[in-house]
Amino acid sequence: MYKPNMFDSHQHLLDTPSSTQKSQETEMDFLREEELESKSGTDIMEGQHSGDDQDPNQRPTKKKRYHRHTQHQIQEMEAFFKECPHPDDKQRKELGRRLELAPLQVKFWFQNKRTQMKAQHERCENTHLRNENDKLRAENIRYKEALTNASCPHCGGPAAIGEMSFDEQQLRVENTRLREEIDRISGIAAKYVGKPMLNFPPHLPPPEAPRSLDLAFGPQSGLLDEMYNVGDIFRTAIRGLTDGEKPMVIELAVSAMEELTRMAQTDEPMWITNSENSIVTLCEEEYARTFPRGITGPKPLTLNSEASRASSVVIMNPINLVEILMDANQWTSVFAGLVSRGMTVEVLSTGVAGNYNGALQVMTAEFQVPSPLVPIRENFFLRYCKQHDDGTWAVVDVSLDSLRPSPVPPCRRRPSGCLIKELPNGYSQVTWVEHVEADEKAVHDMYKPLVSSGLAFGAKRWVATLERQCERLASAMANNIQTGDVGIFTSPAGRKSMLKLAERMVRSFCAGVGTSTTHTWTTLSGSGADDVRVMTRKSIDDPGRPPGIVLSAATSFWIPVSPKRVFDFLRDENSRSEWDILSNGGVIQEMAHIANGRDPGNCVSLLRVNSGNSHQSNMLILQESSTDPTGSYVIYAPVDIVAMNVVLSGGDPDYVALLPSGFAILPDGSTNHHGGSGSSSDVGSVGGSLLTVAFQILVDSVPTAKLSLGSVATVNSLIKCTVDRIKSAVTPESA
The missing domain is CATH 1.10.10.60 (Homeodomain-like)
Known part of the structure; x- marks a missing residue:
């Protein structure tokens, strides 16, 4: 039948x-x-x-x-x-x-x-739907059983209602929404399976009388909703974790997402705008009232709270932005000035539907200010990505130190990250929230105003860096941008190779100028802020570095000159002979110029030194300069002419040996802007400057050689002479 x-x-x-x-x-x-x-x-x-012919009441007898x-x-x-x-x-x-x-x-x-x-x-469809139905039921039961064993992260006892992040009314609304979603999908499946499904699994309580375990599940911004709508977002999210940590990690990720979303979308009185520098900071009292039981626990007395928010429109679509943020290598490269090292420890979920919706991963990173006078901030954190119902993407970080009992870390991240809203023509609206608690006692006094102002590690620096880097990436992908009316005209392939080489140069400089745990600085002198820090590295099998012993030297100092003036002076090839001792007074000629954004200061240049010295007459210098309201860089490296010709013809730039040197220019963070309007565009044009000078020099081409004191003394003298020349050139005589 x-x-x-x-x-x-x-x-x-x-x-x-x-x-x-x-x-x-x-x-x-x-x-x-x-x-x-x-x-x-x-x-x-x-x-x-x-x-x-026959009687209608009589059935025919004919077979x-x-x-x-x-x-x-x-x-x-x-x-x-x-x-x-x-x-x-x-x-x-x-x-x-x-x-x-x-x-x-x-x-x-x-x-x-x-x-x-x-x-x-229909038989095939019914079989498929029955299997999906059984899978959803089993998944729901499995998560509920996992939550049955949930324990408090602080005392180890069973989770209680009072320990959750949201009040009971919000949880009831959330549970009701989840119930309606399950009923809707059950109705769709029943249409094909041929019999109605249970409206709700019988072991789940009604929303009018929620149990503590349901409340633990409820505030997760629709974790059940994601299970049913998106599929197995957290199917692999428990790999590598203990049974007791499974529900805690899931709850931490989704609760952090909820907190980030609310903080990004809420204005006053949660956020207060500083009229002097336009930096938006958090009202701690309002935050405590809104989130009385912060998901990472109370703030330790030894840590200072830093919270800021910033927003900008960038020239990149949300999908590409999310891909950058979820890929540790791309993320580290784009934010090289902020992230000295970044690594994905474990991928718990890759997301579904071919994108990062629901992606969950454990990461470690070192956040830095480009100066040896500011300690790096090392974090071990969870990164979670989700696409909201309105199409907005969100990426949130939250520290994992509360997962297991441990000493108070020197820095931890409360829910931080960004919301990305799609705009027409490939643009995106990015709202960034940066909320950390850090020990600032080791920060040099010269940099404390910058750190406390939010311009060192805050949201404004993240957004400004992202906006500038998106312009740079757009320039790298464009095929119709000319290199300018200077000397060499490179092909599109040559231009991309040159930009790629410059990108590696910038990453190498930024990774070496801070206080990363991968290397240790040694102080050469005791003259206060002008101390010169040095370290040595041995390069053997790295094709991107010349083989031998490399000596790095860096120093940071304050000058009463606006960052913009310092930046314009250092990037101008006409004034290079005033500070560059190695150019030996030769004339600098720009051979190629590639614009990297709207600001004329964002560019990559190829310079030739025309000097009477036969060893320098054919020397080429690759230079990249970049600037935004929170900081500027001028980074350069001598390059071999033969290798550079390969790059200009579109060859692989990874085998060009580079030893980058340069300057990092930051505002001093002072609230006294000498009459400046206080707008974001004025941050880099008024006030004093914090200038870091860093050199890398090959002191011996034999990797097994010993570093001589004479080499150290020469580098020390070189960097001090450079600092003196810069100060005398840009500092007003009355200063």
Whole structure:
């Protein structure tokens, strides 16, 4: 027997005159899946005739006869069915004439064939939906059982209502929404499975009387909703974690996402705008009222709280931005001035549907200020990505130090990250929230105003860096940008290779100028802020560095000159001879110029030193300068002419040896802007500057050689002489 819904779907076969009533009685006989039979034309005519002559109350006693199609007829109609499953009257008559069948027989065969195909499709669909239904039920049960063993991260006891991040009213609303979502999907599945599903798993309590475990699940911004709508977002999220940590990590990730979203979308009184520098900072009292039980616990007394928010429009679509943020290598490269090292420790979930929606990973990173006077901030954190219902993407970080009992870390991240909203023409609106607690006692006094102002590690620096880097990436991908009317004209492939080489140069400089745990600085002198820090590295098998012993030297100092003036002076090739001792007073000529954004200071240049010294007459210098309201860089490196010709012709730049040197220019963080308007554009044009000078010099081409004191003294003298020249050139005489 066939299912009623299959028969009902062909009710149009019954909407014929009364003479076809017997066809209704015989149609179920026609619906044989393997034997495709139909009534002969003679029987049909006899049935119509007998129906007119006999008493309508008397059933015919004549046994019905059936016509079985030949193999040839079936093969022909099968072949025609593949091309046209719904033949018209003309096609049925032509096919019947060719196969010696009545048109009505052909019509019935095609009806039966279509019914058979639909039945097979529905059976397959029903099986698939039943499997999906069973999978959803099992998944729900598994997560509920995991939550049954949930424990408090602080005391180890069972989770209680009072320890959750949201009040009971919000949880009830959330549970009601989840119930409606499950009912909706159950209704869809029941349509095909043929029987109704339970509206809600029987072991889940009603929303009017939620249990503590349900409350632990409720505030996770729809974790059940994600299970049912998105699929197995957290299917692999528990790999590598203990049973007790599984629900805690899931709750931490989604609760952090909820907190970040609320902080990014809430204005006053949560956030306060500083009228002097336009930096938006957090009102701690309002935050404590809104989130009375912070998901990372109370702030330790030894740590200072830093929280800021900033927003900007960047030239990149949300999908590409999310890809950068979720890929540790791309993230470290784009934010090289902020992240000295970044690594993905474990990928707990890669997301679903071919994107990062639901991606969850454990990461470690070192956040830095480009100066050896500011300690790095090392974090071990969870990064979670989600696309909200309105299409907005969000990426949140939160420290994992609260997961296990441990000493108070010197820095931890409360929910921090960004919301990314799509705009027309490939642009995105990015709202960034940076909320950390850090020990600032080791920060040099000269840099404390910058750190406390939020310009060192705050949201404004993240957004400004992202905006500048998006312009740089857009320039690198463009094919119609000229290199300018200077000397060398590079092809599109050569321009991209040159930009790639400059990108590696910048990353190398930024990674080496801070206080990363990968290397240790040694102080050469004790003259206060002008201390020169040095370290040595041995380069053996790195094709991007010349082999031998490399000596790095850096120093940071304050000058009463605006960052913009210092930046313009250092990047100008016409004034280079005033500070660059190695140029030996030679004339600097710009051979190639590639713009990297709207600001003319953002560019990559290839310089030639025309000097009377035969060793320097053919020397080339690759230089990249970049600036934004929170800081500026001028980074350069001598390059071999032969290797550079390969790059300009579009060759691989990874094998060009570089030892980058340069300058990092930051505002001093002072609130006294000497009459500045205080807008974001004025941050880099007024006030004093914190200037870091860093050199890398190959002191011996033999990696096994010993570093001599003479080499150290030479580098120390070189960097001090450079500092003195810069101060005398840019500092007003009255200062």
